[in-house]
Amino acid sequence: xxxxxxxxxVVPLLLLALSAAxxxxxxxxxxxxxxxxxxxxxxxxxxxxxxxxxxxSAGSExxxxxxxxxxxxxxxxxxxxxxxxxxxxxxGFFPLIDPDWNPAGIVWVYFxxxxxxxxxxxxxxxxxxxxxxxxxxxxxxACYAALYAVLxxxxxxxxxxxxxxxxxxxxxxxxTDNVGMYGSSYGGVMAAMVFHKYPEGLEGVKYVVxxxxxxxxxxxxxxxxRVGEDRDWRRDADGDGLPWNDARNPTTSRAHAPRPPxxxxxxxxxxxxRWGSTWxxxxxxxxxxxxxxxxxxxxxxxxxxxIRTRTSCSGxxxxx
Numbered sequence: 001x002x003x004x005x006x007x008x009x010v011v012p013l014l015l016l017a018l019s020a021a022x023x024x025x026x027x028x029x030x031x032x033x034x035x036x037x038x039x040x041x042x043x044x045x046x047x048x049x050x051x052x053x054x055x056x057s058a059g060s061e062x063x064x065x066x067x068x069x070x071x072x073x074x075x076x077x078x079x080x081x082x083x084x085x086x087x088x089x090x091x092g093f094f095p096l097i098d099p100d101w102n103p104a105g106i107v108w109v110y111f112x113x114x115x116x117x118x119x120x121x122x123x124x125x126x127x128x129x130x131x132x133x134x135x136x137x138x139x140x141x142a143c144y145a146a147l148y149a150v151l152x153x154x155x156x157x158x159x160x161x162x163x164x165x166x167x168x169x170x171x172x173x174x175x176t177d178n179v180g181m182y183g184s185s186y187g188g189v190m191a192a193m194v195f196h197k198y199p200e201g202l203e204g205v206k207y208v209v210x211x212x213x214x215x216x217x218x219x220x221x222x223x224x225x226r227v228g229e230d231r232d233w234r235r236d237a238d239g240d241g242l243p244w245n246d247a248r249n250p251t252t253s254r255a256h257a258p259r260p261p262x263x264x265x266x267x268x269x270x271x272x273x274r275w276g277s278t279w280x281x282x283x284x285x286x287x288x289x290x291x292x293x294x295x296x297x298x299x300x301x302x303x304x305x306x307i308r309t310r311t312s313c314s315g316x317x318x319x320x
Contacts, residue, residue, distance in 0.1 A: 031055055031149075033062025033161025038130075040169060041123050044099040046070045049169050050120065050130060051160040055149035057142035058114045061133030062161050063149055066094045066110040066120070069170050074105025078173030080180065081154045081166065082209075083109045085147060087185030091116030091136040099123075107166070107174055111150045113143045139190060147190055148198045154179045155204035180207045188213020 033052035040047040047069045052062035073079035086092055092112035112118060114134030119127045134142055152158040156176035159165050167174035183191030188210040195202060236243040 031058070031062070032060050033058070034060075035161045035163070037160075037162045037164070038128070040069070043068075043097055043101075043123060045101065046103045047169070048097065050094075051162055051164070052132075053111070053149050053153045053158065053160055055114070055134075055146050057134050057145040058149075059133030061131065063114070063146045064112045064116075064118075064130045064132045065150060065153065065160070066130075067166065067169070068103055068108040068110075070103040070105050070107065072105055073170075073172045075175070078175045079105055079107050079170070080175045080178040081107045081109060082180045082182050083111075083147075083150055083154050085181055085183045085187035085191045086110075087187045088139050089186070092132070093118045094120045094130065097121065107170070109150060109154050109166075111146065113139075113146050115142075139186065144190065144194055144197050147194050148201070151179065151181075151194070151202055151205060155202075157201070157204075177204045177206075179205045180209060181205060182209045182211065183213050184211045185213055 031054040033054040036052070038050040040049050049067045049069065051065055051067070053065050055063045070079055084095075091114075092110075093116075094110050094112075112130065112132040113136055114132050115136030117129060117131035119129050121127050132146070134146075137143060149158060153160065153166055154176065156165050156167055156174070167176065181191040183189070188208070191208045191210070191213075195205075234243055235246075237246045
C-alpha cells in the first residue's frame with residue numbers, strides 16, 4: 001500500500017514538470033531553425049551549401065547561411081574558416097559566384113541578418129530566394145545575436161537546423177579552432193564589437209581582417225593626409241625612413257604650415273582664391289565670378305587646394 005502511494009505521487013509530479021516545461025516562454029527555449037539543406041552544389045573549385053543556423057533573434061526560420069567548401073584544403077591538416085561580415089546598412093546578401101573563383105583552401109561563410117533576403121543563382125542557372133527569420137534592426141542586438149550564432153556554427157559549437165555541423169559536409173578536417181572574420185565597412189565595426197557583446201564563446205576566432213572599416217588601422221593611412229599635401233611623396237623630407245608620410249610632420253607638411261590671416265575683399269573684387277600663400281584677383285565681380293585663378297608660379301606654403309573667399313553684401317569675405 002505504501003509503495004502504491006509512492007508510485008501514485010510520481011505521476012502527478014511528472015505531469016507537473018511537463019506542464020511547467022511547456023509553459024516556458026519562447027525566450028527560454030532553445031532556438032530552432034529550418035531543417036532544409038540546399039546543396040552541395042558543384043561550382044568547379046568549391047562546393048556551396050545553404051542551410052539555416054538557429055538564433056533567438058531569427059525566429060523559427062533561423063539565419064540563412066551560405067557555406068563555400070574548397071575542394072582542396074589550404075593546409076595538410078584541414079581548411080580554416082572565414083566568416084564574412086557584410087557592410088551596412090543592408091540586411092545581407094549572398095555573393096555572385098564565379099566558377100573560376102579560387103577560395104584559397106578556406107571555408108567561407110556568408111549569412112543574412114534577421115529579416116534579410118537575397119537571390120542566389122544555382123549552377124543550373126535557376127535563381128532561388130533565401131531569407132532569414134526575424135526582423136532587421138539595422139545592426140542592433142538582433143543582428144549581433146545572428147553574427148554570434150553564425151560564429152558559433154563556424155567554430156563547430158552549434159548545429160544547423162538540419163542537425164549537421166560545419167564539418168559534416170567536407171571530406172577533410174574543417175579547422176573550427178582557426179576561424180577568422182572578414183569585416184567589410186560597417187561589418188568591421190560589428191566584427192570588433194561582437195567580442196565586447198559576447199565575451200565568451202568566441203575562443204576559436206583567432207583574427208579579424210578589416211576592409212575599409214572604421215574599426216581598422218586603416219585610420220592610420222587616412223590620418224597621413226592626402227597626396228596633395230606632400231609635394232614630393234617619393235622624397236623622405238623629414239628623414240624618418242617613410243617618404244610618403246611627410247604630411248604628418250609640421251616641418252614638412254603644407255597642411256601644418258602657417259597660414260596668413262584672413263583678408264577681406266572689396267565689393268568689386270568678386271571672388272578671390274588663395275593657392276598656398278599666393279592671392280590672385282582679376283577683373284570685376286561680374287567678370288571674375290567662378291574664373292579666378294592662381295598665379296603662374298604658386299608658392300607651396302599654407303594649406304593645399306583652393307580656399308575660396310566670397311564677398312557678402314557688406315563687402316566682407318567669408319572663407320569656405
